[in-house]
Amino acid sequence: MTIIAAPKVSPLLARALMGFGALGALASTFLAWTWTSAFPGDLAVTGYPGGNQLITLVVSILTLVALASAYGVRGLRWLAPAGHVRLLRGLALANAVSTWYVLIAIVAELGGLANFVTGSWVAGLTVLAPVAGAFALPDDRREPAPPAPLPRWAQTLVIFAAVLLAMFVADYGITSGYSEEFLGFALAIGFAAWGVNAGGVLGRLTELTARNRPATAAAAFAAALLFVFLQTTDAYNNVADNILIFATVALGLNIVVGLAGLLDLGYVAFLGVGAYSAALVSGTAASRFANTVLPFWAQVLIGVAVAVIAGVIIGAPTLRLRGDYLAIVTLGFGEIFRIAVNNLNGVSGPNLTNGPEGVYGVPDLSLFGYDFEKPHVILGVTFGRFANYYVLLLVVMAAVVFVFSRINESRIGRAWVAIREDETAASAMGISAFRFKLLAFALGAGLAGLAGTIQAHLTSTVTPDQYIFASTAPPNSSFLLAAVVLGGMGTISGPLLGAALLYLVPYKLAFFQDKQLLLFGLALILMMRFRPEGMVPNSRRQLEFHEQQTAVAAAHALAEAELQEQEAGAAA
């Protein structure tokens, strides 16, 4: 089924168009794109590319490489096992959209076409040629051939390379200095990712990582650790810390929502319970237990224990019931938590949480004599306060990922799937639905509590408005749900990607700030309508959500087979 009727252009011409276009675009990045340095990133320099030109440069090179692969150059054919044309289309679109965005931004921000110089025209026109070429080529979508067997060490090497590449891309996004750079980057990545995915190389990579779990985990951890070593200032480590907290909590929520299928709308309250518990016994003067100074491990134990108890208190009455009562009760619990911590101030309730002012002045952590507040020099790199927390958060995240993946593959994980699919059938098979649901709920609450204990120290202030259903600063319950749903329910990488996007996009794009909740609401609706399995689909979930389509397809196949059988019978 073709959506766009491609005009009859010989493939030779189309490819040539692509090649010359990409070469031209590449060359244009060495020219100036405007004549003043007023545009951020200084695009007025002839001779070497800067700012957004780097994005165009890299995507042009990638287009050329993909084109070489399409020509059948040996050693590059692995780039598109499922067909080259869609990969080329994705890359060409990425280049065109990102470059045109910059050109339009130049006109809009600097005032008029007068700011264009030769380079701008060259760039603007040459990036269009590959698009025309790629869409003139007929689609060559195909079932990927089984991959050539690779030795173990080569597989590991490929995984490390891929993860490192992903980390560099993420680092570029996080450290991009101005909104034009970030948006140009995001546009390019979006289209390129679509192309690379359609080309089939991502699918192959997923297969590879699925077969080499320990190597993937090690590579991801190493790459994430490397991030700190790449930072020249501590500022972006703070951003990364916030993303890590957000992502860890989203992963915890994913156990509850994605694995067990329980919609928890007050999840952030458990983070709050953990944070308040830790802050109150951390020895800050603002706590009413200021004289109680417990070591960090004890704070963690208390935070997790209180969160689990809260989870059981909320879960025990509601999880016995069928249906969606849990969603509304957890929403109510989130509201109870907010009201309670606001009023436990000694005036409208006993003094516990210091009311709206919150518990402030939570001291920095000090573990094994390592003071998190002070910068330390490790391997020639200065680890500032946020870098220290980054490493700790990374360890916690790794622990959560470990729990998630192990439990997902255990009896418990399979019981959750069974309950999610059909509680009646699962109970008939001897699974105690209530017990497993409560386990999921309590586990999720405990993980959020754990993250909360660290968050209390990182932000050093714990206030009620950090833990509400919807606000403009993540994490809150609606952001967490959006991260899980957009990323992909039941997966590990989905919520990580979702959390990173949901944090970075409003953080980098100022104009987005007051509309972010609106757009997230819209994104939830559209996602459920068009891609309910999320950006990173879990294969089982995908089948679940597209049950009808799959069933229809299967019925068609069956009918066809029967028809053929009858015809064969008639012929005989």
Place this chain on the structure above:
Amino acid sequence: MTTTVFLQLVTNGLVLGAMYGLIAVGYTMVYGIIQLINFAHGEIFMLGGFGALLVYAWLPPVQHLPLLAALPIMLLGGVLLSVLVAVGAERIAYRPLRGAPRLAPLITAIGLSIFLQQAVSLWLPMPGGGKVHLGTKAPMQFPSFGGGAFHLGGVLLQRADLLTLVLGAVCMAGLAFFVAKTRTGRAMQATAQDPDTARLMGINTDRVIVIAFAIGAALAAVAAMTQGLRYGQISFDMGFVAGLKAFTAAVLGGIGNVYGAMVGGLVLGVAEQLSTGILAQYHATAQYGAAWQDVWAFVLLIIVLLVRPQGLLGERVADRA
């Protein structure tokens, strides 16, 4: 506690409960037919209030009418807006997801709720835009009755409170008549019991679902207008807590049961008022009064789910797999 104080609390509770009940009908009807907790219903309620306010603000002649005469016109605007949005949401967002896993429409509903709330806070078109600054989280003025309260043997009853009780009673009577006596109402009951068989009997279930959404939205708009009249202001986020309370009322009365919604609303309203009122009476518990009102309502919800999950008027229904 004197009898007067007690009666006053009960009266306040009934007024509050009438409003909860009107909103709860929307939850319970939709849940009864398609087993969906329509999280966006709180926002439909909020839109009803803003629809009424928009009519009032944009039509100067309405402002010059006596309030009692202006109310039907405002109500028309409120009902129109909330019904349009509710029916549109059903058509665009919920209907394509029928037959999808349960989580999908639930998440859609939450997305819709966030979207509608933000859309009102960002883009509500008020006359003389500068005066009412858009995008601010401030509540907006709603016209309210002048004149003092009625004294009924020591119990005070504000004019808006009386109107709430009257409107609540009228709407519920009308709804009861509609559900029990009209063809469409019986079609609705049949669809709630068994949608597949209802369809086989020639009932247009899609139409029934749309009507359920529309009736719920219309009653929510009535409730929103009474809320505006009683407090003299409405705000873009008032649907969140009101929706939660109304859902609690629906569960309390037995979700799926239209009469239960009203009973649940009244019981919840009275319980809320009595609990805070009684706590405020005694020195030891005084501080757990008004500020904790919402907490007691949700605690009540959890207790009901624990003790009588089918609700006051609900009957135990077998799980529909």
